[in-house]
Amino acid sequence: MDLTAFRAAIGDIPQQDHPKIVQQKSRDHYWYSPRLKAELDHVTAQLVVTPRDQADVVTILAAAFKTRVPVTPRGAGTGNYGQAMPLSGGVILDLTSLDRIISVGKDRVRAEAGVILEKLDEQTKEAVGGEMRFHPSTYRMATLGGFIAGGSGGVGSIRWGGLRNFGNILGLRVITCEETPRILDLTGPDILKVAHAYGTNGIIVEAEMPLTASYEWVDVMVGFESIMDACAFGEQAARQDGMLFKEIAPVAAPLPHDWFNRHRPYIKHRDQSVVLMMVAPVAVPALMDLIAFHKADLLLRSDTLPEDEKKKLPPVYELAWNHTTLRGLKLDPGITYLQTQYPDLAHVKWAVDTFGDEMPMHIEMGRFDGRVVFSGLPIVRYTNEERLEEIIRLHEANGCLVFNPHRYTLEEGGMKKTDRDQLEFKKQADPKGILNPGKMIAWDDPDFDFDSGRAWLFDGLKTLGAA
Numbered sequence: 001m002d003l004t005a006f007r008a009a010i011g012d013i014p015q016q017d018h019p020k021i022v023q024q025k026s027r028d029h030y031w032y033s034p035r036l037k038a039e040l041d042h043v044t045a046q047l048v049v050t051p052r053d054q055a056d057v058v059t060i061l062a063a064a065f066k067t068r069v070p071v072t073p074r075g076a077g078t079g080n081y082g083q084a085m086p087l088s089g090g091v092i093l094d095l096t097s098l099d100r101i102i103s104v105g106k107d108r109v110r111a112e113a114g115v116i117l118e119k120l121d122e123q124t125k126e127a128v129g130g131e132m133r134f135h136p137s138t139y140r141m142a143t144l145g146g147f148i149a150g151g152s153g154g155v156g157s158i159r160w161g162g163l164r165n166f167g168n169i170l171g172l173r174v175i176t177c178e179e180t181p182r183i184l185d186l187t188g189p190d191i192l193k194v195a196h197a198y199g200t201n202g203i204i205v206e207a208e209m210p211l212t213a214s215y216e217w218v219d220v221m222v223g224f225e226s227i228m229d230a231c232a233f234g235e236q237a238a239r240q241d242g243m244l245f246k247e248i249a250p251v252a253a254p255l256p257h258d259w260f261n262r263h264r265p266y267i268k269h270r271d272q273s274v275v276l277m278m279v280a281p282v283a284v285p286a287l288m289d290l291i292a293f294h295k296a297d298l299l300l301r302s303d304t305l306p307e308d309e310k311k312k313l314p315p316v317y318e319l320a321w322n323h324t325t326l327r328g329l330k331l332d333p334g335i336t337y338l339q340t341q342y343p344d345l346a347h348v349k350w351a352v353d354t355f356g357d358e359m360p361m362h363i364e365m366g367r368f369d370g371r372v373v374f375s376g377l378p379i380v381r382y383t384n385e386e387r388l389e390e391i392i393r394l395h396e397a398n399g400c401l402v403f404n405p406h407r408y409t410l411e412e413g414g415m416k417k418t419d420r421d422q423l424e425f426k427k428q429a430d431p432k433g434i435l436n437p438g439k440m441i442a443w444d445d446p447d448f449d450f451d452s453g454r455a456w457l458f459d460g461l462k463t464l465g466a467a
Helices: 003-009 019-025 034-040 054-067 117-128 144-150 188-193 227-238 255-259 261-266 281-293 307-311 322-331 345-358 385-397 420-429 459-466
Strands: 047-049 071-074 091-094 101-104 108-112 130-132 171-175 183-186 203-213 218-224 245-251 273-279 297-301 335-337 340-342 363-368 371-376 379-381
Touching: 003 047, 003 054, 019 047, 019 091, 034 385, 054 071, 054 091, 054 171, 054 203, 071 144, 071 203, 101 117, 108 117, 108 144, 117 130, 117 144, 144 203, 183 188, 188 420, 218 227, 218 281, 227 245, 227 273, 227 281, 227 345, 227 363, 227 371, 255 261, 255 322, 261 297, 273 281, 281 297, 322 335, 322 379, 340 345, 345 371, 345 379, 345 385
Parallel strands: 047 091, 071 091
Antiparallel strands: 101 108, 108 203, 130 203, 171 183, 171 203, 218 273, 218 297, 245 273, 245 363, 335 379, 340 371, 363 371
16 A cells, blocks of 8 residues: 555645544444444544545546555445444545536436435435425435445335335446546446445546435324334234325334433333334324224324424434434433344244343334335343344344344345345456455455354455554
8 A cells, every 4th residue: 555656646635644634534333232332433444535536436446446545435324334434544535526416307306426315315305296205214314325426215215115226226326446447327237237346446527316205204102011013013004005205113112211302202111112103194094093093092193293392302313223223222322222133923923022121122114026124223221242143143043133233244234145246247347356345245255154153354354453
């Protein structure tokens, strides 16, 4: 790595080498995980570069290829798994200045990777009455490119499934890291070569996304005496073909009372579990009937609140997804979480009965290959890594998928297998392995046994730790 030569080669492209600023830009929300916090706390780049346009990205990647300087792309840094952390040091590629909205059509939008999702929606709503199909709970901060490279779904997944489902991304513009970087416009199945690849095999600089109709979504909070009652209600609501929801999330007591500070006055008592919902206005009357049928407590309905009271409340989506965990960590740094998938209500009951208050349940209702599923983001009252691994093993032994948020690699945090298409694309687009090194096991250790039960450690991270 020749950082001096790299800096000379990129000319007047904005650079920042102040250690504190570089370290801050070298962070994401890895500290959600006690394991990743211990393993990655020392990680930092040596330089932050901020391209002003896509031509600057080409210049940066050509210089990186020539000087063998590692490049880790970053948006807002709202990921939770170390996706945007430079395990080999080198350069952080800050893409937040690439924030142009290029075109807005009746059913689609094309924009650069650094645009903030909330700002993107503001413009599409004004232009055509449309909005993104889904977004993370960090909607007000997260960037489009970061969501595509590191995310998998979010608010809206109850209707639209996952980000990598066919049709949820229409096109990507990617720049390769070669002697002469190529600008590639990917469509169709080729999109999956770089979507959710953490920027390991190409830098996403532009995306075309489908839009759906925009609504003044109504926030609703419904109370139940048990988390299983809340989950049963959430499942039934999710299966109502005639009702349009953007969010359905059962959360077990005592988390809502203890963690949702501004919503606490609406919760009847500490032992009340809740279902958080976003519903289209036209579906509100039918939802009221469903709540009455379940003899549940309607705790909050945002369209009936006085305007001044409504403005004091965060949106429901900022209580859900990983914002639930974030709110808990602010009050209790001893917790962590898992990402799971429960095939049906019986599997949710198994987890609730097995782990009790050691793992208060938080579910995000979603769609997976056309089926309504229980996507779990359960809280774990952390004791030690051995117990955390045991909880994971018990889930897997009982037919419950675990997407491990305590690993920084694509494979270990996903389906524990190599994505061959992404690996082959990396061989073409990043032949020196310069882009976000250490995140794709298949590149660094093709013979690694995912069934061995041992965690993989990137050699470059060992070197960085010793430096």
